[in-house]
Amino acid sequence: xxxxxxxxxxxxxxxxxxxxxxxxxxxxxxxxxxxxxxxxxxxxxxxxxxxxxxxxxxxxxxxxxxxxxxxxxxxxxxxxxxxxxxxxxxxxxxxxxxxxxxxxxxxxxxxxxxxxxxxxxxxxxxxxxxxxxxxxxxxxxxxxxxxxxxxxxxxxxxxxxxxxxxxxxxxxxxxxxxxxxxxxxxxxxxxxxxxxxxxxxxxxxxxxxxxxxxxxxxxxxxxxxxxxxxxxxxxxxxxxxxxxxxxxxxxxxxxxxxxxxxxxxxxxxxxxxxxxxxxxxxxxxxxxxxxxxxxxxxxxxxxxxxxxxxxxxxxxxxxxxxxxxxxxxxxxxxxxxxxxxxxxxxxxxxxxxxxxxxxxxxxxxxxxxxxxxxxxxxxxxxxxxxxxxxxxxxxxxxxxxxxxxxxxxxxxxxxxxxxxxxxxxxxxxxxxxxxxxxxxxxxxxxxxxxxxxxxxxxxxxxxxxxxxxxxxxxxxxxxxxxxxxxxxxxxxxxxxxxxxxxxxxxxxxxxxxxxxxxxxxxxxxxxxxxxxxxxxxxxxxxxxxxxxxxxxxxxxxxxxxxxxxxxxxxxxxxxxxxxxxxxxxxxxxxxxxxxxxxxxxxxxxxxxxxxxxxxxxxxxxxxxxxxxxxxxxxxxxxxxxxxxxxxxxxxxxxxxxxxxxxxxxxxxxxxxxxxxxxxxx
Ligand code: ADP
Ligand code: MG
Numbered sequence: 024x025x026x027x028x029x030x031x032x033x034x035x036x037x038x039x040x041x042x043x044x045x046x047x048x049x050x051x052x053x054x055x056x057x058x059x060x061x062x063x064x065x066x067x068x069x070x071x072x073x074x075x076x077x078x079x080x081x082x083x084x085x086x087x088x089x090x091x092x093x094x095x096x097x098x099x100x101x102x103x104x105x106x107x108x109x110x111x112x113x114x115x116x117x118x119x120x121x122x123x124x125x126x127x128x129x130x131x132x133x134x135x136x137x138x139x140x141x142x143x144x145x146x147x148x149x150x151x152x153x154x155x156x157x158x159x160x161x162x163x164x165x166x167x168x169x170x171x172x173x174x175x176x177x178x179x180x181x182x183x184x185x186x187x188x189x190x191x192x193x194x195x196x197x198x199x200x201x202x203x204x205x206x207x208x209x210x211x212x213x214x215x216x217x218x219x220x221x222x223x224x225x226x227x228x229x230x231x232x233x234x235x236x237x238x239x240x241x242x243x244x245x246x247x248x249x250x251x252x253x254x255x256x257x258x259x260x261x262x263x264x265x266x267x268x269x270x271x272x273x274x275x276x277x278x279x280x281x282x283x284x285x286x287x288x289x290x291x292x293x294x295x296x297x298x299x300x301x302x303x304x305x306x307x308x309x310x311x312x313x314x315x316x317x318x319x320x321x322x323x324x325x326x327x328x329x330x331x332x333x334x335x336x337x338x339x340x341x342x343x344x345x346x347x348x349x350x351x352x353x354x355x356x357x358x359x360x361x362x363x364x365x366x367x368x369x370x371x372x373x374x375x376x377x378x379x380x381x382x383x384x385x386x387x388x389x390x391x392x393x394x395x396x397x398x399x400x401x402x403x404x405x406x407x408x409x410x411x412x413x414x415x416x417x418x419x420x421x422x423x424x425x426x427x428x429x430x431x432x433x434x435x436x437x438x439x440x441x442x443x444x445x446x447x448x449x450x451x452x453x454x455x456x457x458x459x460x461x462x463x464x465x466x467x468x469x470x471x472x473x474x475x476x477x478x479x480x481x482x483x484x485x486x487x488x489x490x491x492x493x494x495x496x497x498x499x500x501x502x503x504x505x506x507x508x509x510x511x512x513x514x515x516x517x518x519x520x521x522x523x524x525x526x527x528x529x530x531x532x533x534x535x536x537x538x539x540x541x542x543x544x545x546x547x548x549x550x551x552x553x554x555x556x557x558x559x560x561x562x563x564x565x566x567x568x569x570x571x572x573x574x575x576x577x578x579x580x581x582x583x584x585x586x587x588x589x590x591x592x593x594x595x596x597x598x599x600x601x602x603x604x605x606x607x608x609x610x611x612x613x614x615x616x617x618x619x620x621x622x623x624x625x626x627x628x629x630x631x632x633x634x635x636x637x638x639x640x641x642x643x644x645x646x647x648x649x650x651x652x653x654x655x656x657x658x659x660x661x662x663x664x665x666x667x668x669x670x671x672x673x674x675x676x677x678x679x680x681x682x683x684x685x686x687x688x689x690x691x692x693x694x695x696x697x698x699x700x701x702x703x704x
Contacts, residue, residue, distance in 0.1 A: 061166030072112035244669035305454030307588025327402020361387035478519035565593025576605035
């Protein structure tokens with residue numbers, strides 16, 4: 024008997040090879056197949072007479088073949104098949120290219136459906152490479168699926184049809200309990216699956232879509248509520264005293280109002296009986312490190328250890344240095360650094376000091392996740408993630424302590440309305456104020472014809488002893504990143520920037536060499552840092568006031584914003600020059616937004632509009648399940664409804680233990696397991 028869990032290989036029409044291809048589409052089970060939703064539809068249900076077929080959009084024509092197709096060999100490897108068809112309104116000439124298979128099936132006098140966009144003149148309409156079906160197959164809306172090599176939409180359509188017909192009773196196993204369907208006017212699971220794949224009409228498809236989108240949002244909300252509940256259920260490492268003011272006295276600057284507020288929110292959290300679970304959202308340069316330092320300080324003075332994880336070595340190194348400076352007046356607090364590039368001996372020393380508690384603040388990369396890393400008394404976990412860690416990695420670090428407090432720092436501003444959704448398991452503090460004395464970075468977009476002038480401008484600043492970043496141009500086909508960067512750096516050194524000291528930073532470099540270059544740039548021994556995008560994360564050199572970005576069109580808004588965030592970090596006015604010859608409307612729009620604003624939230628909003636939420640919330644970025652149906656932009660009202668529903672369900676039955684919630688529980692688990700998230704039992 025077929026069930027949702029049946030491996031796709033056991034479905035009729037799927038062999039071993041097919042199964043492999045389906046795996047590429049993330050289809051492993053029958054349910055995966057049914058949740059592989061069409062990306063659009065062909066409307067074969069509205070038959071258009073030949074004489075009225077539009078010339079700009081696809082339509083479906085029902086017509087009779089006047090003859091068998093005529094084959095013509097245009098040249099070697101190219102055969103044309105032409106034939107004419109007719110309905111009561113006119114005659115249409117049809118051409119097939121190299122499609123012997125389809126041509127062979129056409130018989131004179133038989134009726135077919137042709138789907139495609141008509142061209143030619145109104146007197147002599149033509150249709151090239153249409154989709155063809157025997158007339159008796161048609162009259163419906165047909166799904167078009169996202170595909171991968173070797174798999175056609177028609178094949179998937181057939182499989183889905185088989186699965187739906189064989190599942191039968193299993194389709195009544197609805198994840199959304201009847202009372203919720205009633206309250207929120209949702210159709211059944213069965214109706215939804217049948218009509219998302221094979222809608223009887225547009226309205227049925229909408230009803231199906233709404234239900235599936237609601238379901239997705241409901242499951243996501245429930246999953247997040249449960250993640251949050253998991254940590255709230257247990258007493259953590261509660262701190263007794265607040266040393267915030269004490270620490271502030273010794274900082275080299277006064278905290279901004281926003282920083283102060285964030286620190287207080289964190290400390291208040293840590294004084295409660297449940298672990299803190301907080302997101303610190305702050306634009307680049309808003310001073311998240313100082314907040315982390317204050318919070319860590321209070322945890323440490325209360326007798327706990329603290330760990331800070333960064334996504335790259337460069338960033339970990341910088342955090343280590345900044346924190347060492349901020350803690351300079353606290354000689355009894357020992358700070359350690361753990362990265363993949365330590366020697367065995369260095370590593371052992373660090374591990375030992377973490378395990379015996381003598382190192383109170385350990386900074387590092389993913390290397391921290393290793394089982395060999397243990398703490399005597401871990402009380403606070405901070406991740407500086409720039410969206411690179413998933414929920415699971417965060418919690419695996421937390422498992423090294425007894426429900427420690429968690430602080431997640433993110434520099435990618437998320438439109439406020441959506442932050443709650445994406446970080447539903449976290450409380451949020453926002454740094455919406457930059458440290459004083461900053462002048463917003465001026466940004467210009469110029470074409471490559473102005474490159475020489477741009478570098479003239481750069482030289483003016485270098486002469487004054489200031490520094491510049493240059494982000495390398497796009498890698499040409501067949502060229503490696505490394506070669507591109509090296510070639511470009513050489514061109515600069517021999518050309519417009521001759522006489523200035525240039526450093527090169529790229530992804531393939533040994534960590535030691537990277538460190539050296541970074542240290543040299545930080546200390547102003549290098550005037551210019553030429554780099555691939557590795558510079559995106561974390562560099563903090565206030566004396567660097569220029570950022571030149573070649574091929575700016577290839578970057579997304581969020582990335583451009585991050586890159587630009589490397590400058591404008593000190594008192595000096597900074598400039599960002601975007602070099603691009605892009606004509607593409609969307610790219611031009613992105614560059615324009617960059618020139619208009621430095622407000623991360625506004626950029627995030629624009630980004631969302633340009634890219635669409637599907638991309639914006641790619642699963643890789645957040646470690647959250649990907650949304651397949653729901654569109655966070657247009658489905659915002661639905662999201663609110665789903666949120667209300669999730670809260671009500673959770674309040675009534677947080678373990679989803681009631682019989683009517685059993686399918687719901689399974690569905691939440693399945694959704695989160697897909698992304699490898701754990702802890703939802
Ligand atoms: P980000 O939020 O991007 O991680 P950082 O923590 O790197 O920002 O801080 C950016 C720069 O601002 C650093 O050079 C830091 O020393 C400085 N800074 C942070 N807070 C303040 C403040 N309250 N006043 C002045 N400078 C500050
Ligand atoms: Mg930072």
